[in-house]
Amino acid sequence: MTSPSILSVRDLKVSFSQDGISTMAVKGVSFDIQRGETVALVGESGSGKSVTALSTVSLLGDAATVEGSVTYEGQQMIGADDALLRKVRGNDISFIFQEPMTSLNPLHTLEKQLAESILLHQGLTGDAARTKIIELLNKVGIRDPEQRLTSYPHQLSGGQRQRVMIAMALANGPELLIADEPTTALDVTIQAQILELLAELKRSEEMSLLFITHDLGIVRKIADRVCVMKSGEIVETGPTAEIFENPQHPYTQMLLSAESTGLPDPVAPNAEQIASTENLKIWFPIQRGLLKRTVGYVKAVNDASIAVRAGETVGIVGESGSGKTTLALAIMRLISSEGGITYRGQDVRAWSTRELRRLRSEMQIVFQDPYGSLSPRMTCEQIIAEGLSVHGSPDGRSPRDAVIEVMQEVGLDPATMHRYPHEFSGGQRQRIAIARAMVLRPRLVVLDEPTSALDMTVQVQIVNLLRELQRKYDLAYLFISHDLKVVRAMSHKVIVMKQGDVVEYGEAQQIFDAPQTDYTRTLLSAAFDLV
Template sequence: MPGTEDAHATPSPDSDAVLAVADLRIGFRQEGRTVPAVKGVSFHINKGETVALVGESGSGKSVTALSTVQLLGESAQVEGSVKYLDRELVGAPDRVLRDIRGNDISFIFQEPMTSLNPLHTLEKQLGESLALHQGLTGQAARDRIVDLLNRVGIRDAETRLADYPHQLSGGQRQRVMIAMALANGPDLLIADEPTTALDVTIQAQILDLLADLKRDEGLSMLFISHDLNIVRRIADRVCVMKDGEIVEQGPTARIFDDPQHDYTRMLLNAAPTGHADPVPEDAETLVRTEDLKVWFPIKRGLLRRVTGHVKAVNGATLSVRAGETLGIVGESGSGKTTLALAIMRLIDSDGPIIFMGQDIAGWTAKKLRRLRRDMQIVFQDPFGSLSPRMTVEQIIAEGLGVHGIDKGQDRRQMVADIMSEVGLKPETMHRYPHEFSGGQRQRIAIARAMILRPRVVVLDEPTSALDMTVQVQIVALLRSLQQKYGLAFLFISHDLRVVRAMSHKIMVMRAGEVIEQGTAEQIYDHPRDPYTRALLDAAFVGAE
């Protein structure tokens, strides 16, 4: 009966289990001591089965997956047992591991742009694996590559063989990664956060593709994710990890319907909920645009004549009041970020941009400088936007000096106050970004913007790279700051669950066009356009 099994118990593997992990312990040598990362993990994957490892960042999911084929590096100490079809991999010779890696056990990683070689064409990258493991070259290899690309949904595969990774969209790059993983007919596919950075519609396509491949190829899969809605859709069994241990495992339906461990229940309940606070009727309009356009010229020929335009934003009209959030949603390439950058006057555009009652569209950089403190941006990847060579105190305080607003004030006290306000300990201000978690780094980025007391803040995918539990915390923080200071937010995201919790109004964009806009209730409860309905269906499939 559901709920009567031991949440910590490890079910026995079938006789034909593809992977069996028993009492796996992993530590990393640091400064003369060993720091434990995985503490006695046991699980198995049967033939044709998908097992998901879930948990927050730092729980040991990826380390466990990489250890299966000994990819952790020399600083790792691995103990216990990892058996692939009864062949022990812990301590196995390199030649044995080389034969298994990419051949019998293949990986799909989270960010394909860093996994694919930017200097090699698709044909060369897929061909290397075929030549190494199967001895295929020439036309035979080319035929196999075209077949693989067709199977993963790359259109006109024959014409894309000479393309480089940067010429593909995010979804196409992930499909190429899947094709590479399937090239040698593996028994086990390990997918480490394969959909985290993708739009909801592309996520749905990739999950459907993986499900089809699993059925058609008889694949077994180890699926790693922090998004439980995705896990519920794809996994047969779930292992919940916390602090390097599996605290609960069992069939997917049982884990979701009758979780036994408090941590599992916390993960399942970790989703942004509620609605944005009402905006006063007399709230000031801080940002307004009318028929805003951002067109990039296409130049060809020796004389570089303009032969056309890429219409990145083609006529956007919007307004945002103090204390109000406009959610901007759409797939990658729809023009969301371009629109925000144009409003902030960081790229050129055509059409009025009314900021705090003044049309700033034609202003020079020098004239704009006095308004810059009133318009701030928080980016998707805080680690990429924070200088690794500056302390947190220097990062947060930098804008004070730039705008000359700290004269006669205790700068360190101002930093301490804003750190406390965003939920950071002021005594950590001497540390560097790499010493903080992803959620803490995002709080640092928010503090850097908020210390200037801006009026308008662009939030460009501020939660997409974060765990669900951290997303909830960041959404709560942003709501409280907005209510306290009357901030206007332009909230850009492909996560429609977060947008729903944050936004008063929604703008839906596709290929540079505004498809529809309205209040959050209108868009979510009564979407008019088929594209909006498709986005919502993809975002909330499998969700409670």
């Protein structure tokens, strides 16, 4: 006899009303989660995955109209009173959200934020609460947790912040954990650790898990059953092995086939060297006391010597805090450093602000989060043309003509140039960010995790777009990523960084086929075991 479901969703419908217009986000979704079972909700952005999850404990707010039935341990959640919802939220059902900076209070220390939930649900205070917090931080892989208790969210890396969010969700031993893209921003090694941790908690505590993701590699590793969502509906559901081996719906087949493959075009033998560093060092002083005495250093980058040529992609990989982005920012002369930095044969360390302006037009950057890096108050046209107002058009065209041409190049409809960032999908916003960089016709582009927050199908499109632009304009790329599958598809050479040190540097094929260090082997094992 089948045991009763811990969570049962029946004919769930969710709509949002704005300015008299109603939009249906979830259209009659039904599924069950058994005790100790992991169910994965997969699908592209906008398919209704997160809305479905938030509906389970009425977290959608007044703008949403929710119909149907959601029962937890036999208790109806839709329309439940506040007392029941307060008891269930964070205690019986906990959430891990994708973006920790929007979930963590920037004004409170980690200890205060973790202690709040422990006090509310367990009544622990003082040393007992602190012991529990340290245990949780250890469990989710935070190094030196005792020293981190007084840290604020902005003092942690992205991966560390996500681990703190996971610790908060696990604090009260929930019966059901809802994880909404919890590993998107994490390094492959930490991702593997977190998935292993969640699997262990599921086994040891009979915890159930609703796992929301667009990464099907993770689904194969962690889920017992899969529900594939498209446009607010579940189009296919079944045991994980069955879905992967014999997908029935065309949409599921498309998701499973979406993966960045192939190799980049070879670099010309006589290609110009665009940028290089020699024994680059970036140390940030740690200052304490009234007189701000330097008591130590954060050694972000140690003795890095690299080079990138026209038409070449150098992938920079390593865990959070390893110095990847810091290295790239130093090459662009956006932060101070020691050692040699050469751009097209010229030593740029002593260049003045005026001399650097030309450099700025030829070096551009595309950030990880397109929504956070695009001004919500500017239209698409204004965002893309902003650099032209500073540096002028590289070929004398009018700003509007330049914007129209670059929008067409990156696959955007110029008719949408008057829209604002919130009116575009995640993939379209990333295309706007790429267009903003490319409109100045740069020689070197830093790509800082440009695909990590994107659906797999959109990720493939962006990788193909970047390849086309590199081929067309002979661009040099510094490609920073923790997704080694994408790095392999994009890169000619790879730099592996660990705690500020370059531990391995060479041809991409050589590093992927025959890594020389244990650290590189660990990264590759964590990345490709997820498939």
